[in-house]
Amino acid sequence: MNTNDLYAVSMALLLTYSGMACLSLAMPRHYDQVWGRDPSAGHTRALRGAGVLLLALALLPCVGLWGNTVGMVAWLGWLSAGALLWVGMLSWAPRPAARTAALAVAISLAGVGIGF
Template identity: 45%
Template sequence: MTPVAVSLTSLLSFSGLACLCLSMDRHGRTLFHGRPSRRRDRAFRVAGWLFIALAFAAAVITADWNFGPVQWLGSLTGAALIVVALMSYRPAWIRPAAIAALPLAMATAFFV
């Protein structure tokens, strides 16, 4: 388990959970100032599950099957805490943070 591998899985998990959060009706209304369309909800939901699956794949590739799923669950837990904190205190920051996490994840993927 290297810090680069943990940061990769954490960034992908954060982006995935943020997308799933934005696909929910209540949070979508808060952040988009109105009812989001079904197409946008579905796109956020698909993107969220895709990023979570990519985080699992990255964890298994970097830490093998012995410790990869444990690392993935830990990164999901940490990312969930950050998403909840952002939605509670600074909801407007979650979209830019999720968007900024993706290029950072791609940059850390080159160092794994």
């Protein structure tokens, strides 16, 4: 495993973590848990759209690293890992979890933008 492989794996994890965070925060229960108020309809739509987009982007490093068939299976595994990481962070520290998700979005989109 070389450095590019490690970048692809980290991009997949960051994208799935942030995607799961967006989908979770689109739910009023979790949004209230983090921010102390209910989300507006616009926030809910934006978070759902961003979550789906981030999870779809997580497929790119997986397929690029392992090919189509194994990449899809690896993507499903990274979806599980990202969701587990998000649930653990949300239950432990809700507000810092949202901040780390925002940081993960920035890092992963920069990484995808430069080709990892």
